[in-house]
Amino acid sequence: MHMADALVAPAVAGCMYACSTAAAAYSVHKVRLEDDAKKIPVMGVMGAFVFSAQMINFAIPGTGSSGHLCGGMMLSALLGPYAGFLTMIGVLLIQCLFFADGGLLALGCNIWNMAFYGCFIGALCIWRPIMKGGATKKKITIASILGCVLTLQLGALSVAIETLLSGITELPFAGFVGTMQPIHLAIGLVEGLITAAVLCFVHEARPELLWGTEESDEKGRFSFGATVGILAAAALVIGGGVSLLASSDPDGLEWSMEKVPGTAELEAEGAVYSAASGIQEATAFLPDYAFQNSESALGTTVSGIVGALMVLVVCVAACLLFRFFKRKKAEA
Amino acid sequence: MNQAIRELQSLESLSKEDRWVNNLHPLVKLFVTALFLVLTVSFDKYNLAGLLSMAVYPLVTFTIADLSFADALKRLRYVLPIVCVVGIFNPFFDRDIVMQVGSLAVSGGVLSMLTLMGKAILTVLAGYLLIATTSMERICLGLRMLHVPSLLVTEILLIYRYLTVLLKETRRVTNSYALRAPGQKGIHISAWGSLAGLLLLRSMDRAERLYESMQIRGFHGEFYTGRQESMKKADWIYLAVWTAVLCALRFLPLTAVLGGWIA
Numbered sequence: 001m002h003m004a005d006a007l008v009a010p011a012v013a014g015c016m017y018a019c020s021t022a023a024a025a026y027s028v029h030k031v032r033l034e035d036d037a038k039k040i041p042v043m044g045v046m047g048a049f050v051f052s053a054q055m056i057n058f059a060i061p062g063t064g065s066s067g068h069l070c071g072g073m074m075l076s077a078l079l080g081p082y083a084g085f086l087t088m089i090g091v092l093l094i095q096c097l098f099f100a101d102g103g104l105l106a107l108g109c110n111i112w113n114m115a116f117y118g119c120f121i122g123a124l125c126i127w128r129p130i131m132k133g134g135a136t137k138k139k140i141t142i143a144s145i146l147g148c149v150l151t152l153q154l155g156a157l158s159v160a161i162e163t164l165l166s167g168i169t170e171l172p173f174a175g176f177v178g179t180m181q182p183i184h185l186a187i188g189l190v191e192g193l194i195t196a197a198v199l200c201f202v203h204e205a206r207p208e209l210l211w212g213t214e215e216s217d218e219k220g221r222f223s224f225g226a227t228v229g230i231l232a233a234a235a236l237v238i239g240g241g242v243s244l245l246a247s248s249d250p251d252g253l254e255w256s257m258e259k260v261p262g263t264a265e266l267e268a269e270g271a272v273y274s275a276a277s278g279i280q281e282a283t284a285f286l287p288d289y290a291f292q293n294s295e296s297a298l299g300t301t302v303s304g305i306v307g308a309l310m311v312l313v314v315c316v317a318a319c320l321l322f323r324f325f326k327r328k329k330a331e332a
Numbered sequence: 333m334n335q336a337i338r339e340l341q342s343l344e345s346l347s348k349e350d351r352w353v354n355n356l357h358p359l360v361k362l363f364v365t366a367l368f369l370v371l372t373v374s375f376d377k378y379n380l381a382g383l384l385s386m387a388v389y390p391l392v393t394f395t396i397a398d399l400s401f402a403d404a405l406k407r408l409r410y411v412l413p414i415v416c417v418v419g420i421f422n423p424f425f426d427r428d429i430v431m432q433v434g435s436l437a438v439s440g441g442v443l444s445m446l447t448l449m450g451k452a453i454l455t456v457l458a459g460y461l462l463i464a465t466t467s468m469e470r471i472c473l474g475l476r477m478l479h480v481p482s483l484l485v486t487e488i489l490l491i492y493r494y495l496t497v498l499l500k501e502t503r504r505v506t507n508s509y510a511l512r513a514p515g516q517k518g519i520h521i522s523a524w525g526s527l528a529g530l531l532l533l534r535s536m537d538r539a540e541r542l543y544e545s546m547q548i549r550g551f552h553g554e555f556y557t558g559r560q561e562s563m564k565k566a567d568w569i570y571l572a573v574w575t576a577v578l579c580a581l582r583f584l585p586l587t588a589v590l591g592g593w594i595a
Contacts, residue, residue, distance in 0.1 A: 004411040005459075006451035007418060010374050028481045037551075038543045040483060044490020045539035051495055052502040053528055055333045059518030069528065078532075090488040094495065097463045097471070098343055099336070100407035100456050105369040168377060168448055169418045170425035170441060176418075194524055201529030209536060310590055315388050319395035326398075 001155055001184070002095065002110055005103030009166035016162065017108030023116055024089060027082035039083055047087040050075060051094065058194050072118020073127075073147040074195045077140075078202070080211040081123035088115035109162050113155040121154065122147040128212040135213035140199045145192030152188035156180040333503045340496055346399070347467040353397040354465045357567040358474035364574045365462045371582040372454050377444040378430055381588065383451065385581045389574065390457040397465050404460040411452050419448040468492045473561060490542075498535060505531055 008016075031039060050071035058068065071091065076084035092110050095101040102110045130143040160177045163169055169176065202209055347354065353361075368389050375383045394401060426441035463471075472485045509519060509527060519527055580586065 002410070002414075004415055004452055005369055005373055005455035006411070006415050006448055008373065010370050013370075013373070024484065025481075028483055031483060037547070038540075040486055041490060041543040041546060042536070042539040043487045045494050045498075045535050045542060047487065047491035048494035048498040049532055049535040051491070052333075052498040053531065055336060055499065055502060056506055056528060057518035058524055059516065059520055061521050086484055086487060087491070089484065090491040093488060094468075094492055097459065097468075098340055099410060100459055101410045103369070103411070103455055104365065104459055104462075105373060105455070163418060168444070169422065170444070171418065171421040172425075175421075194528070197521075197525035198528045198532060201525035202532060205529065205533060206536075209533075309384065310587075312384060312387055312391070315391045319391055322395050323398075 001113060001159055002102030003106040003159060003162065005105040007163055007166060007168060008106045008109055012162050012166045013105045013108055016112050020108045020111040020116065023085060023120065027085045030082040031086065043079060043083050043087045046075060046079060047090045051091055060190055069194050070191050072114055073122045073144060073151060074198060076119040076123035077127055077199055077211055078209060081119045084123065085115050085119040088119060113158045117151040117154040122151045123212065126150065131213045135203055135207065135210055137200045137203065140203055141196040144196035144199055145189065148192035148195055149185060149188035152184045152191070153181060156184035333499060337496060337499050343463055346464040351397060353393065356570055357561060357563050358466050358470040359477055360567045360571045361462055361466050362474050364571065365458050367575060367578055368458050369455055371578055373451055375447065377447050378440060380443055380447045380450065383447055385587045386454055388581060389578060390454065390461060393461055399461065399464055404457050407456050407460055408453065411456055415448055415452040419445040502531060
């Protein structure tokens with residue numbers, strides 16, 4: 001589910017960075033409030049554990065294929081939502097830098113799609129309510145499977161929305177979502193089963209390591225209203241903020257508009273519309289950019305490509321010369 | 333797993349080499365990389381010409397830093413499949429002809445697919461350039477200078493520090509399992525919990541020992557590098573030159589003018 005840099009527009013990437021930064025700042029604040037110095041090394045080692053556990057192939061009975069652990073849900077069941085979220089940020093950053101699994105620019109999107117849903121929604125809305133009154137193997141299994149399936153579904157939906165808003169694919173939104181969701185349903189089920197197996201083992205061996213399973217665990221607990229508030233804010237950010245910022249590049253939306261009412265744009269008037277247009281104009285990255293003297297609004301001409309190739313040829317030749325003289329110098 | 337360990341060690345040794353690019357200030361490299369990524373992905377989906385010109389940055393910097401393009405392009409294996417899945421449908425849905433090369437008519441879908449692939453390749457090269465010339469410690473130092481909380485930075489450094497250790501431990505465990513279960517693909521369902529669970533408990537115990545040893549050495553939650561990083565003349569020049577070149581390539585119609593002059 002890791003998104004590459006090529007799949008996101010700068011406005012979408014920036015907006016998701018802002019959302020993820022806000023969640024990270026809140027998590028840092030909450031972890032600091034706990035005032036537990038041991039938490040940092042535990043987070044570090046658990047991040048490395050999740051990374052290495054992702055490399056293990058778990059055989060899926062009767063299919064001949066294997067599944068992998070993802071880790072967001074497991075981390076939040078062991079460290080809690082805030083420390084788990086920060087740990088996932090570290091894992092995603094290292095994956096992106098060292099293995100090019102996800103991009104640096106798309107890191108905000110990946111943190112949101114995998115860490116936010118896995119840790120905040122998974123821990124606060126699924127794990128803790130189910131664990132109320134103490135943990136049992138049955139409860140752990142239900143919470144793990146439900147958590148992994150739901151958070152992966154949310155993550156996959158976010159990937160589809162972010163890709164659509166970035167305007168880089170002609171694939172219809174319904175088709176993209178229709179492909180993403182069933183695949184991630186299967187992945188979520190397998191991941192949920194693996195997570196459940198590991199957490200059930202931990203529950204048997206060292207039950208005190210599981211987060212949110214004690215009845216007296218009141219510290220830092222969100223009320224139902226606060227949880228709904230977080231979810232509503234998340235929905236507002238995704239539904240309102242992202243679409244507002246990304247509306248400067250509305251190709252995917254235009255496509256769907258043309259299919260439904262038969263026109264690419266809706267007529268709109270009023271103060272709200274004017275204000276939104278002002279924000280859009282102010283934040284639009286390179287609006288209406290096109291080459292000079294080019295009749296094509298697409299900004300692509302054969303001469304442009306010839307020019308670019310010329311630049312590259314000169315550049316490659318210069319690089320080869322540089323290496324040639326460097327080698328000569330080293331030999332001398 | 334072996335490949336992951338090899339890649340980590342190879343990148344670590346590359347980043348520790350004493351080269352001019354490696355010794356540049358980490359914030360300068362972070363800024364230039366971020367600028368390159370933003371400008372590259374901001375190109376219109378049909379603007380292949382402009383995108384091609386951005387290849388100047390990896391070409392020049394790879395040459396100066398003496399890095400291997402082959403090693404960098406191997407990293408595309410994670411990115412390219414998903415980019416292909418997203419882009420491969422463009423030629424089917426966008427059939428409008430947007431360009432004529434001699435007798436060959438190129439549709440918008442083909443052009444946007446090529447642009448998407450180009451963006452994927454360039455952004456992966458830029459990421460490799462950063463990590464192959466800047467050690468994780470220096471990247472984290474740069475993050476601290478940007479006021480990223482010490483809690484997060486220290487945690488990232490610890491993940492990185494223990495990654496190789498735990499990868500090797502996981503390799504030992506899975507190798508031992510494979511030797512006892514020859515011909516079996518992956519870990520059997522009966523051992524899912526116990527195998528990964530034991531690894532987890534051992535990691536937790538390791539974290540406990542790590543915490544104790546950190547305390548003995550006087551750890552109070554702050555990360556100290558022991559070296560002063562200040563901007564030198566070379567850093568300013570590198571920053572100014574690449575900012576100017578990248579912005580010129582992005583905002584000025586250089587390729588169209590050059591192409592029109594030749595054609």
